[in-house]
Amino acid sequence: MSDHLLALEAFSGRQLQALIDRAIELKGESKAGKRQQQLAGKTVCLLFDKPSTRTRVSFESATYGLDGKVIFMSSKDSQLGRGEPLKDTARVLARYVDGIVVRTFGQEIVEELARYSGVPVINALTDLHHPCQILSDMMTVIEHKGALAPLKVVWIGDGNNMANSWIEAASVLGFSLTLACPEGFDPDGEILKRAQERADKPIVLVRDPAEAIADADVVNVDVWASMGQEEEQEARAKLFAPYQLDKRLLAGAKGDAIVLHCLPAHREEEITEEVLEGPQSVVFDQAENKMHIHKAILEHFVG
Structure with a gap:
């Protein structure tokens, strides 16, 4: 190591x-x-x-x-x-x-x-x-769902540092990962390419969040504008609006799917209050x- x-x-x-x-x-x-x-x-x-x-x-x-x-x-x-x-x-x-x-x-x-x-x-x-955040996220998934390998994990939103580390984790630990990102906000291309070449299970990038979330076991979202991107917040809010994780979108996942968010959360932006505080949310276990x-x-x- x-x-x-x-x-x-x-x-x-x-x-x-x-x-x-x-x-x-x-x-x-x-x-x-x-x-x-x-x-x-x-x-x-x-x-x-x-x-x-x-x-x-x-x-x-x-x-x-x-x-x-x-x-x-x-x-x-x-x-x-x-x-x-x-x-x-x-x-x-x-x-x-x-x-x-x-x-x-x-x-x-x-x-x-x-x-x-x-x-x-x-x-x-x-x-x-x-990397440390994704390790704690995967720990939370294992506590709630058991082994990672059989699961479909979904990332919805910006292809940021979290998305990059999820991609690496999927390639190393061998679980399926689907990412839904708006055009122009993809994860790092080199990281994605290396991971796809190494992976045993599919690592897929799509545009439609409904397509991505279908039959998901784990649904992960994050803020639309990361630290240092605050001046882009208003423009991103309009572009990312279709990627909000609300009850309607979550209904496309499996009934026992869990929801992750690394926090802080902007309620009614990337995730609704109803979902964040709902029974499928494990975000405070994730934070602990x-x-x-x-x-x-x-x-x-x-x-």
Whole structure:
């Protein structure tokens, strides 16, 4: 297994499944009140260019829950915001901490940090990938639906970093994935091509959300304008309107299909209040599982 977690395609299905299985075990231990000390004596640096609620708190809670310590730094608190070379930042931080969790813009930033860091670098989000989030999403699916392989997973909306990581996950773990994106808002073409060449099950891109959602076991949506795209919000709202997950569209999925959303959700935009708060929604289980999957990731890469 790689020393760093930058993107899911670098791992085998067995390796990703082991992380998910371990997260489920750690969740059970936590619920049972078992003390977890796998990061005792370890320090993790959270280096965030982008603001965050769930990602920051879940990584901090996971670190403290494993008896580790956390140093949080935003870009304005570090030399990243003042032009220090990334290779210098990586080599210095690696002498102070045992792992670096990065939430930033370009994928090239985490890749360069990993290239020069003497400690593990974990991608907590870039504009291209969101691997930790997808691992927690798949953990949630397994808890509710069992094994991933027999399932049809559907992505509806923008072909963003989440979509890219779902594509990689499908190719590695061997489940069917259908994406419905408006023209001009497709996932990364190279990621899609590599995944389709590697995949055992279909990974399909269509335009019609009703076509995509037919007989789905898992339905996943996200905001229409990601962080840094706020000025596009109004234009995207008009273009993406047919992709809203409402009760009518959801009716095309299987009756026991589950709904995922990584949050924050814009109610009555990409998803209606009725669906988000409805019986098929598992979004708050999904949000909790970020902390448990982060424990498994930190235990493996840092502990």
